Amino acid sequence: MSAPVVVGVDGSPSALATVEAAAREAGMRGAELRVVHAFLWPALHVPPGGSPLGPPAGAVWESVEGLLAEAVERALAAAPGVVVGHAVIAGEAGGALEAESRTARLMVVGHRGSGGLAGLLGSTAVHLAAHSHCPVMVVRERMREDGPVLVAVDDSPQARAAIAFAFDEAALRGTDLIALHAWTTWSDHSDARPANLVDLIGDVERLQAEEERMLTDALSGHREDHPDVTVHERVVRGRTRHTLIEASGGAQLMVIGARGRGGFAGLLLGSVSHAVLHHAHCPVTVVRSDLP
Known part of the structure; x- marks a missing residue:
């Protein structure tokens, strides 16, 4: 069987919805689902009798086993034909799931963790989006199973990786692909202060045509590989x-690179990717360009 889809569970209210989404992803891919809970207690080297400052060790393990059993049950209900395994890993969630990503096909995590404040993106999702060794899907509580796949396009290496992944996803789901490129007349790619491209080039229509050409060129080759995928260039x-977040309202999935062409060298998660993970209206899959 191929590499598994791995989903992290933490006992948060949104965790079971995340497990259901991960089970469907595994089913579409014909992959095993691996349900993982990162458990910090053993990593603290607590004696077998437990700590006087915390709950009894037996009660802790019963709680962990209970949440895993419930997660597995929900996964099987969402995708009855999927093989589901589970594991408890000692350690902090971000690091433990990053290690799991080395052998995973796709990592799936919830938008918020058990310790997150309402409406805020969880630290585990941010960490994995920047450091995972495979694509990472961040699931929101409200999902739709119809609608197109939306991919953010620019001329960066990260976007090229995201485009390839998005074509595969659209084919897998049997839906259309919207390739969206947003641009402004302002450029901040140099070390100098931002420059108005209209002042430099003097023709907005020419700029628009160049941006359209860039989008078409970015999609070339992928259309031939996926002739059954209907592509809408925008x-x-x-x-x-703002453009991506607004467009996400009608999509079943958004695909974005970890860092766009405006990013600073060394940053593994760009400002646009970060904003989209916080505010998108659909699940978001982040794809890094340096993945195998």
């Missing part, structure tokens, strides 16, 4: 993060 003059 070039929008506007701020990237």
